Amino acid sequence: MVNIVDSRRRLLTTAGLAGTSLLMGFRAPSLALAAESRKKPGEEKEIGAVEDLMREHGVLRRALLVYIETVPRLRVGQSNLPLEPIARTAKLFRSFGEDYHERKLEEAHIFPVVKRAGGTAAAYVEVLKAQHDRGREVTDYILTVAGKGSIGTGDAEPLARAFESFVLMYQNHTAREDTIVFPAWKDALSERQLREMGDKFEDIEHRTFGKDGFDDAVTQIGEIEQALGLADISQFTAPPPPKA
Ligand SMILES: [Fe+2]
Ligand SMILES: [Fe+2]
Numbered sequence: 001m002v003n004i005v006d007s008r009r010r011l012l013t014t015a016g017l018a019g020t021s022l023l024m025g026f027r028a029p030s031l032a033l034a035a036e037s038r039k040k041p042g043e044e045k046e047i048g049a050v051e052d053l054m055r056e057h058g059v060l061r062r063a064l065l066v067y068i069e070t071v072p073r074l075r076v077g078q079s080n081l082p083l084e085p086i087a088r089t090a091k092l093f094r095s096f097g098e099d100y101h102e103r104k105l106e107e108a109h110i111f112p113v114v115k116r117a118g119g120t121a122a123a124y125v126e127v128l129k130a131q132h133d134r135g136r137e138v139t140d141y142i143l144t145v146a147g148k149g150s151i152g153t154g155d156a157e158p159l160a161r162a163f164e165s166f167v168l169m170y171q172n173h174t175a176r177e178d179t180i181v182f183p184a185w186k187d188a189l190s191e192r193q194l195r196e197m198g199d200k201f202e203d204i205e206h207r208t209f210g211k212d213g214f215d216d217a218v219t220q221i222g223e224i225e226q227a228l229g230l231a232d233i234s235q236f237t238a239p240p241p242p243k244a
Contacts (some may be wrong), residue, residue, distance in 0.1 A: 048200040050182050052205075053110075057174045058182045061102055063093050063219045067163040069230055074151065085227040087146035088220070094139050100208050102132045105201060106177075110185050116117040117152065121184030124176060131173050138166045169193045 047055075066089045073081045107129065115125045141162055145155050186194060205213045226229040 005092045007159065008224075017191050045199065047202070049194055049201050050186055051103070051181055052198065052201050052214075053105065055176055056096070056105075056217075057178060058173060059214070059221055060093065060097045060101070060170065062225070063089050063097070064167045066224055066228060067229065068167045069228065071160045071163050074156045074163075077153070077156060079150075079165060081151060081228060083146045083149065083151065085224045088141050090142040090146060092217060092220050092224070094136075094143070096213065098136050098139060099133065100205070100213065102135075104204050104208065107132065109197065109200070110181065113188050114181055114184050115186060117188040119184065120182050124181055128173060128177065129182065131169055135170065138162055142166075 066085070070081070070086060111125045111129065115122045144157070145151070145159050148155070151159065189197065209216060222231065
């Protein structure tokens with residue numbers, strides 16, 4: 001409840017400043033507004049519900065990149081492929097993706113509203129739920145194989161294929177949620193309901209992870225990327241195209 005009061009107070013303050021600038025004909029208050037909206041040390045800025053869901057997808061996409069980068073290493077039989085960061089990625093996908101983002105947010109709050117609203121987005125709900133379930137089976141498998149300590153020759157190709165199909169499924173899944181399902185959910189709610197859902201999601205996040213689950217997840221995926229030599233993003237800049 002404190003969150004709702006706080007976010008409303010911030011909105012009122014912003015509206016007050018905008019009103020003052022109109023009355024006084026100043027241009028400067030736009031700078032004041034910018035300063036007002038800048039995060040101060042220790043202050044937590046309000047995150048809307050849809051932004052919350054989409055930035056969580058960002059963490060999951062980084063986990064997918066870890067998986068797909070591992071595939072060629074599995075195929076060349078790289079014996080020094082560290083399994084601990086892969087197991088850690090699967091645990092993060094389980095706790096942050098499957099148990100929190102999917103079960104506590106999407107399946108509890110997004111899918112039922114979108115299904116009731118009907119239309120194009122509603123037709124996606126069933127298959128998205130089936131993909132959550134299949135994803136959990138694949139994560140169980142990854143955790144089992146990565147938990148063996150080393151990749152046996154018989155496990156390398158099946159694990160590589162599991163990563164490829166999991167990544168393709170989730171790239172499709174998250175892209176459809178971002179562009180079809182979340183916009184439909186937003187359309188089905190009033191501004192007030194949407195603000196309340198943003199606060200509710202924040203409460204769920206705090207109850208699930210104790211503090212800020214998102215920041216923690218970003219730190220974790222960063223450490224995993226570091227361990228696998230994937231942290232430097234410049235290595236992924238595409239080479240110049242061939243001469244046509
Ligand atoms: Fe989903
Ligand atoms: Fe999602």
